[in-house]
Amino acid sequence: MAVVCEIRDLERLARRRVPKMFFDYANSGAWTESTYRANSEDFARIKLRQRVAVDMSDRSLETTLVGQRVSMPVVLAPVGLTGMQYPDGEIAAARAAAAAGVPYTLSTMSICSIETVAAATTTPFWFQLYVMRDRDFVGSLIDRAKAAGCSALVLTLDLQILGQRHNDIRNGLSTPPKFTPKHLWQMATRPGWCLRMLRTRNRTFGNIVGHAKGVDDLSSLSSWTSQQFDPRLSWKDIEWVKQRWGGPLILKGILDVEDARRALDTGADAISVSNHGGRQLDGAPSSISVLPEIVDAVGDRIEIHMDGGVRSGQDVLKALCLGAKGVHIGRAYIYGLAAMGGPGVSLALDIIRKELDITMALCGERRVADLSRTNLYHEGRQD
C-alpha cells in the first residue's frame, strides 16, 4: 500500500489508475502550459514568516464564505467530467466535501446531473453555470439548481471559447470514450477503472444530454463547445443570471483589476480570481500573482476567492495572507478522487486541513481571519 503524505502522492496514484486520456484531461493546461506551471511555481516563490513563543493552544480554521459557515476556507472547484475520473465521482466528491464541512461545486459539464447529486446527498452544494447560446436552456439550468437546493451559483466567465489543450487533441478526448484501438488499450491497462465504470449508468454529461437542442453529439468536445457556448456573453447578461437565480452569486475567472471593478458593479456576492487552472489563456499571469492588486482595488467591497495551483495547505495559507477569503481547489481533490474515489477526496481535504493548521500555527497565528501580508516574505523580502 502506497504511503500518502501529500497531494503529489495522490497525483502519482491517479496517474496509475485512470486511463491516459482522462488523467491528461485533468493534468494539463492550454498550449505551452506556461500559465498552468506558473500557478504552482509562483506559490513556491512566496516565503512564510516564522514566529515563535506565541500561545497556539486554541486554533480555528472556521470562517464563512458567501454567508455560509465552513470548517476551513476551502471549496471544491467545479470540474467537468469528474465522473470519468471515478464513477459517480460528483456524488463521491459532494459527500466528502459535506463530511469535511466545505462546499462542493458541481460543474455544468458534470457527468452526474444536478438532480442525481441532490438525490444522493443531504447537504446543499454549489452549482457552476456556463452560459450557452440557448438561453432558455441556461434559465432551466438555473431553475434546476434552485429546485435542487443549491446554496450558491458560480458563474464562470473565462470559457466562452475553449482554450486549446494539446493533450486532449492528441488523445482524441471524448465522453463517453470512443472505442478506437488506442482508447481500448488505455482502458484495458486500467482494469479497475473499467470494472467500476461498468457499474454506473452515468457516463456522459448528465446536465445536458437530452435537455437541449443539438447537444447529443459529444464526439469532439471542442467543436461541441464552440457550437453550444455563447461567445456573445457580456456583463449585461450577468444581471439576468442574478435576477433569475436570486441567491449568492460568485463570478469566476476574474484576473484583471478592470474586470474586478466591473464585477463589483454587477452586485455579485464574490469574485473568484482564476485563470481556470491554466486551461484557458496560456500566457496569462498566475492567479496568486494578481491576487494582491485585485484585493487592493476591490477587496474592501466584495468577497474575494481564488484558485489555481493550490496543492497544499501552505498554498491555501499564502492565498489567505494575500487577501483571499476562500480558496478553491481543483486538481488537488481530483487526484484523490481518481486515485481512490470518495475516500481519496476526504484524504486530500484532510491533508490540506492539517497542512493549513500546522503552517498557521508555525506562523504564529490562531485564526484564519488574522492572516495578512505581514505573515509573508514576497520575492525574498517582507511585503
Ligand SMILES: Cc1cc2nc3c(=O)[nH]c(=O)nc-3n(C[C@H](O)[C@H](O)[C@H](O)COP(=O)(O)O)c2cc1C
Ligand atoms: C479537469 C478540469 C475540469 C474543469 N472543469 C471546469 C468546469 O467545468 N467549470 C469551471 O468553471 N471550471 C472548471 N475547471 C477549472 C477549475 O474550476 C479551477 O478553476 C481550476 O482547477 C483551479 O486550478 P487547480 O486545478 O490548479 O486547483 C476545471 C479544471 C480542471 C482541472
Ligand SMILES: CCCCCCC(=O)C(=O)O
Ligand atoms: C465540452 C468540454 C467543455 C469544457 C468544460 C469543462 C471545463 O471547464 C474545462 O476546463 O475542461
